[in-house]
Amino acid sequence: MEQTQIEAVQTIINQVVQTVAIIAPFAALGTSGIVEFLKKAGLPSKFAGLAAYVFGFGISIVMMGLIQGTYFSALSILIGVIVAFGTPGIYSGIKALAPKKEVVV
Secondary structure (H helix, E strand, O other): OOHHHHHHHHHHHHHHHHHHHHHHHHHHHHHHHHHHHHHHOOOOHHHHHHHHHHHHHHHHHHHHHHHHOOOOOHHHHHHHHHHHHHHHHHHHHHHHHOOOOOOOO
């Protein structure tokens, strides 16, 4: 590879890493709140992971559109997929760390 091609690839990688670092926490928090709302509204628990993936992808695409100005560029879709794969794990981690409510009978 030529030096300019290597620099271009490094620039893209840096942009992806920085953008994921900015978007991922917001997408994860938004996703966990939306999924909990959907579960209380009647969504079966077995679909919570899928819902977390879908909303993680959607939130990250919208945030990329707000940051970049284009919603469906190749970079925004790539970052959407990267963030979406992380949101179900973050959702389950938040759920596991949340304090348990005791039921008093």
